[in-house]
Amino acid sequence: MDPHIEKAVERARARYEQLGISDVLSGPRTSFGQLSEALERIEAQIPNIPCRLFPTSFDADDAALRALPVRPDWKWESCEAALRSLAASGVMMRLPLFWQLEAPLHGACRSAHVPIFVNDPENMPLGSAALKDGGVDAVVTTERDAFAFSLHLDEKNVPYPSWLIIHEPRTEWRIPASLEASDAKVAREVHLFPGVPALTQCEALHAAKEARFHACEEFIWEFEDAPLLTSARESPFPLVRYAFPVSLRESGTCGCGKATYSRA
């Protein structure tokens, strides 16, 4: 095993020992089922763990949804970088609130010196009005909402803002054809869980508007039969060789010098 990974795994296993879940997460890889079981087991400890919490599902109705502790000082740096690249001057959040991304997005907005506006995704008229009159010119939203909201904007004859689109691993990683064809800037990320970016884009990839991404450096990646993710840094709940839900293939090297990946 690569020494870098070995060290990370060792650190993670020590943490599992502290949490009393070594028996659940002792295998060579971690599945979602094992992760859920472990999170259920440590739930009573979470109030005493300094951390930020994200849900482990994008679907509010998922019975397997648990709370995943991440570093309390975690900052959504890829989002901040995207907002600067998009030259946003006002950002509208159209993500589901239960994804727990309001505070991290606000933090990214403050770092990028732009205000945030939280729009209930169900209230599209208010969202389109915010683009016209509310001082908002960028939207952070889901893949599904990008399709619905862009259609709404077309119907209302409202020019497209800039977009940061969050994809789930199991969605198609597509953007509306109208968005692709337009001059609107589009940045994209794929989150492992809400609030846990796994694949991100640099400015060069934004411009290309393709579903090609860089592997997020919060994880050490191994590409075996499936991509495996191990937390690169100390974490309240580190991942060890967690199987990314979809297969990836290398898609060349980006102008920034880093490897890119797309769905296999």
Place this chain on the structure above:
Amino acid sequence: MLSFTHVQRLVRRATDPSGPSVYRDLYGLRSREPLEIASWEEWRRLRPITKDILSSYRTPEKRFLAPKDVDHIRATSGTSGKPPLYSLRTPPRGVGYHDAYFAKTRAVMAFTVPFMPHWHEERQAAAGKQKRVVAFDPQRPRASLRVAKAAGVDAFSFFTFHVTRVSPIAQEIGIAEDIRLVEVCGESCSGMLLAHIRRVFPNARILPLYGASEVDDAPVGWPCRALDDGEVRSVFHGKDTNLLELVDPDTGAGIEPRAGAEGDILVSAYPGEPCIPLVRYRIGDRVRVVEEACRAHGLWSFEVLGRSDTDFMKIEGGVLRADEVRRVLREMRLPEEFEMHRYEAPTDTGPRSRLELRIVCDGDAAGVADEFSTRFRVSPALTYAQGVASGLYAPLTVRPLEEVPQKRRSFVAHREDAKRH
């Protein structure tokens, strides 16, 4: 309360020719100097500013700060039939009381109103506590509460009408008795709702909040006391960072804050650097003075009676709008004159809204009620009938419209207690 020196500074800032023209247009100012007021009398002669006036300016035209200095943007719902008003916000001021109540809590589940989740985190950090805030998603309450349970949430902060969405789930997942504080805003709590909160969350203090989406210096007032042990009235004071005035709703004349006096409230806020200074802003709320000098604080106190503007009424899940009612009546080929009465229907999981529509109608009232419910939208994504089907509301009924000698109100809220808290 703001001193005269403060209000002079406020007026100067608001009318500075180098800034947005909102107040200069309002006062008809042509000089190249800011307006200087010399007395409270001159202050009281300044024309109040309203939501309609602010809405007529696009956001960049009324912003007194650069975008980088704006913390976040809020909007009035936009479902009152009028264009939404975008309010630029800087961090809240005059909220020491809030910190005191929340000091003993561990983790908060908060909607974006009254305060954004990120702001709750900032207050926790300022108090030297671990940041632990779970954002409440009213469209997906169960998922929010599952994360809240894991977080060890012991305090809530949201709209009054969120209580009945949260309470049954909190009971089911076993956290109801852990809740130490429930902060509610929007409408004042009715007696029925207070009883429900006390029953479901027996260990919680209930903290009312009076705010307005468009006011940068939110909340508008601070609660004189928590709603403990049978207290049923949400009573508030003005803050050090603002100036509250009462005016006659018809003449605009000032009203002294004597016990029992009623009037429309104006708020002016504040010295310092607001995004949009408010100089005698008319919120549109009617208030009643409770005490000229309360025993605890020596300040005049008030309770909020309701909206002066009767063209809409908030309801859980959306807004009842007069123009929407008329639209549906028109489609149904019925006379458009109406009154809509909102009652509270008791249920096992807390009070639910029940609407009674009073119209001129000779036909089958039950049939008209069904058809109206199906057509009537309370939000872009929800009809009243859908709300009934999902358990949000009790079924709508139709009754004959009665003749009334005074001006008819489109919407009337009924509570089990005669006074509006």
